Amino acid sequence: MTYDFVPHNENQLGLNYSAATVKAGRGLVVELLDSNSLVVAATISDNFGTYSFNIERNKLVKVRVKAQLARAQLPSWNFKVTDNTSNNSLYAMDGSLLAASETTAKRDLHAGSGWAGTGYVQPRVAAPFAILDSVLVGVERVVAAGNSNDFPDLELRWSVNNKAADGDLALGEVGTSFYSGSAIYILGDENNDTDEYDSHVILHEWGHYLEEQFSRSDSIGGDHVYGDKLDMRVAMSEGFANAFSAMMLDDPNYRDASGLQQTDGFSSNVSRKNHTVRGSYSEASVQSVLYNFYTSDSEKMARDFTDIFKVISSSGYVGNTAMTSIYVFANELRNLTPAQITNFNTLLLEQNIEITNALGDGESNSGGYTGSLPIYKLLPVNNTPINLCSSNRFGAYNKLAVAQFMILDVVSSGTYQFSVQEVGDDSGDSDPDIYLYRRGSLLDYAEGTLVDQESLSRFLSVGTYVLELVDDRARDPENTDDVTACFDVRSQRLN
Known part of the structure; x- marks a missing residue:
């Protein structure tokens, strides 16, 4: 079984259909069906795309290749490409129904791109298989890095109708390629934005899946572009996903094709160190630190994902008190592989990130607003x-x-009250909300409608907690007013 793969142009922008190559369909579910479309045998294609069945002579059979990666032995996996605009039906390619004989025994199936010079004129059969091969690259690298746990099932939902419009996912209004927590949605809108051949994009989203299933991410998602000063949780997740895609492909040039005939797009070198915005709040800084650490041979094997996977899957990272950030990663790396930390510290300093602990204590890079430091304020009880x-x-x-x-550190169990009140210059009708976390898990929250104030009471056992404060006006992307609202926050034990 083979499929067409369309690479990017040498200038990194857009797809080059004239340079399309034929690739083997690896690790795919292959079925043999009889004249009633009943499955009489099934197997998995090998790394060369080959498969074989034993079947009685003259029996009418056809071969079906599913857009599905599957493996039963440990670590197992089951990844499917489905059509979200057609009831999440599984993509597949069928051969002809022929009587089994010596002359019909060899049945080669090829999935074409559907491209003919200036546009897609035939079904884009190759697209689901191209998507899966990018995923398989990631699976193989993660297994090689030491993962022995089963991969939770995942659907990658692609359609030629998936476009850059927000709305009904069943109509293809996906907005962008993204990981939803239960599936990955992938753009396929010809002459606008298609991602099936953008391996970095596929692996970026699969990297978010990896974070959720084998690591931890506290990212709140949302729009982001180069140069943004982001919430550190978002910067860590997006920077990791960018670096992860480059690491899996051993290619630092992150490419995303779009535009008329897919001739445009953008490219970004994740190994680049010189950024105008640098810090723990910059996804460009995070991706630079992680990717350049990956390629380094200082006290480690160059281009080996093992050390990074060891950190993000460790109990110290997954169960850390602090919210996920580059600080947590660096702190856990120091604990697990201290010989490598000198090199890592150098990479941090190049990005104006302080060498500190998981909480970022002592960080001096405020991003231009002193109110963002310290990263964690100590809340007495x-x-x-x-x-x-x-x-x-x-x-x-x-x-x-x-x-x-x-x-906040709770040294005795009991019911604790948190109260918030706006103070200082009147910013208008503020709407403070608070969120209480333990090791990244949301325990409770208060999103009341009272102006300028908020409160929350909850029983807490002994331990360390994180409380997050947000003015809903500052959070609202549709609010065009400049908002800076200051609050007094208190905590006390009630009983």
Whole structure:
């Protein structure tokens, strides 16, 4: 079984259909069907795309290749490409129904791209198989890095109708390629944005799946572009996913084709170190640190994903008190592989990221707003107020300074009350909301409608917690007003 693969142009922009190659369909589910379309045998294609069946002579059979990667032995996996605009039906390619004989025994199936000079004129049969081969590259690299756990099932939902419009997923209004937590949706809109041959894009989204299933991500998602000053949780997740795709492919040039006849798009070198925006809030900084650490041979094997996977899958990373960030990664790397930390520290400093602990204590890079430091404010539990401000000065929702974080240590179990009150200059009718976390898991929250205030009471056992404060006006992308609202936050034990 083979399929057409369309590479990008040498200048990294757009697809080059004239340079299309034929690739083997690896690891795919292959079925043999009788004249009633009943499955009489099934197997998995090998690394050369070959398969074989034993079947009685003269029996009418046809071969079906499913857009499905499957493996039963440990670690097992089951990845499918389905059509979200057709009830999530599985893509497949069927051969002809022929009587089994010596002359019909060899049955080669080829999935064509459907391209003919200036556009797609035939079904884009190759697309689902190209998507799966990118995924298989990631699977193989993660297994080689030491993963022995089963991969949870995942659907990758692609359609020629999937376009850059927000709305009904069943109509293809997916907005962009993204991981939803239960599936990956992939663009396929010809002459606008198609991602089936953008291996970096596929592996970026699959990297988010890896974070959720084998690691941890506290990212809140949202729009982001190069140069944004982001919430550190978002910067870590997006920077990791960019670097991950480049690591899996051993290619730092992240490419995304789009435009008329897919001749345009963008390219970004994730290994680049010189960025105008540098810090723990920059996805470009995070991807640069991680990718350049991956390629380094200082106290490690160059281009070996093992050390990075070891960190992100460790109990110290997954169960860390702090929200996920480059600080947590660096701290866990120091704990697990101290011989490598000198090199990693150098990469951090190049990106204006302080060498510190998982909480980022002592960080001096505020991103241009002093209110964003310290990264975690210590919240006492004796009703003493601390003051902090939620601001959309760098943008709404997932940008730096919208969310403020506090850390509190509970030394005795009991019911604790948290209260928030706006103080200082009147910013209008503020709407503070608070969120309580333990090791990244949301325990409770308060999103009341009272103006300028909020409160929350909850029983807490002994341990360390993170409290997040957000003014909903600063979070709202549709709010065009500049917002900087400052609040006194208190915590006390009630009983």
